[in-house]
Amino acid sequence: MTPGIRPMVAGNWKMNGTGGQLPELRAIAVGFAASGLDRKLDAVICVPATLISRAADVLVSSKVGLGGQDCSVKESGAHTGDISAVMLKEAGADYVIVGHSERRTDHHETDAVVSAKAEAAWKAGLTAIVCVGETAAERQAGQTLDVVARQLLGSLPDDMKSETTIVAYEPVWAIGTGQTPTAGDVEKAHAFMRRELIARFGGEGAKLRLLYGGSVKPLNAVELLGVTNVDGALVGGASLKATDFLAICEAYKSL
Numbered sequence: 690m691t692p693g694i695r696p697m698v699a700g701n702w703k704m705n706g707t708g709g710q711l712p713e714l715r716a717i718a719v720g721f722a723a724s725g726l727d728r729k730l731d732a733v734i735c736v737p738a739t740l741i742s743r744a745a746d747v748l749v750s751s752k753v754g755l756g757g758q759d760c761s762v763k764e765s766g767a768h769t770g771d772i773s774a775v776m777l778k779e780a781g782a783d784y785v786i787v788g789h790s791e792r793r794t795d796h797h798e799t800d801a802v803v804s805a806k807a808e809a810a811w812k813a814g815l816t817a818i819v820c821v822g823e824t825a826a827e828r829q830a831g832q833t834l835d836v837v838a839r840q841l842l843g844s845l846p847d848d849m850k851s852e853t854t855i856v857a858y859e860p861v862w863a864i865g866t867g868q869t870p871t872a873g874d875v876e877k878a879h880a881f882m883r884r885e886l887i888a889r890f891g892g893e894g895a896k897l898r899l900l901y902g903g904s905v906k907p908l909n910a911v912e913l914l915g916v917t918n919v920d921g922a923l924v925g926g927a928s929l930k931a932t933d934f935l936a937i938c939e940a941y942k943s944l
């Protein structure tokens with residue numbers, strides 16, 4: 690946690706969920722409101738693009754925010770299959786993940802593309818959740834902090850504002866594997882990111898929310914979310930089940 694920064698637990702459903710998954714979203718909204726946890730943290734679920742409109746109906750007047758998982762760098766035009774940030778906003782999203790490692794790998798997204806997507810998100814009125822993180826090979830080669838520094842530098846535009854930007858540190862080797870870095874390693878990475886961000890953005894870097902992502906589960910949430918400079922989590926698999934997602938949010942009851 691960082692004093693003065695309101696934490697966030699964000700779920701990323703990835704390419705999971707058709708209409709049959711919406712009752713789980715309803716359960717998250719109902720459970721989050723009943724828990725009173727909205728006094729302590731923000732909760733957001735990033736659903737597949739096909740579900741955004743219906744998810745917006747489910748979450749209307751709830752305390753849970755809604756996000757997409759990617760956006761085009763363009764606003765409109767001849768880009769078959771792409772979805773613009775403006776479209777996400779119009780469909781009901783307030784957030785969008787950009788630069789997730791699965792997009793960097795599957796779609797060869799570079800830092801420059803991720804940066805342009807963050808700009809597109811802001812222009813449309815969305816908050817960008819910008820992801821960074823090293824692969825297993827990079828970690829083994831002792832390059833974790835170099836990779837994170839390079840990705841932060843390249844993926845965050847110079848006019849970054851903490852109000853509309855969130856950074857998620859997701860070691861690629863921890864995603865969906867059940868493996869996590871030690872709390873000490875997470876602390877080191879997040880402290881490094883904070884220093885880099887303050888050096889570049891000053892006060893805006895000091896206020897930026899830094900999420901940890903990669904195999905966050907109810908059982909390790911208190912330990913990971915209690916780390917200095919960890920201002921929340923980006924949760925994949927465990928966000929598909931309302932009970933698990935809410936149990937992760939509950940970690941803030943004891944922090």
Ligand SMILES: O=C[C@H](O)COP(=O)(O)O
Pocket residue numbers: 701789859863864865866867902903904905923924925926927
């Ligand atoms: O965006 C979420 C992350 O990729 C983490 O996924 P995971 O919680 O399934 O490891």
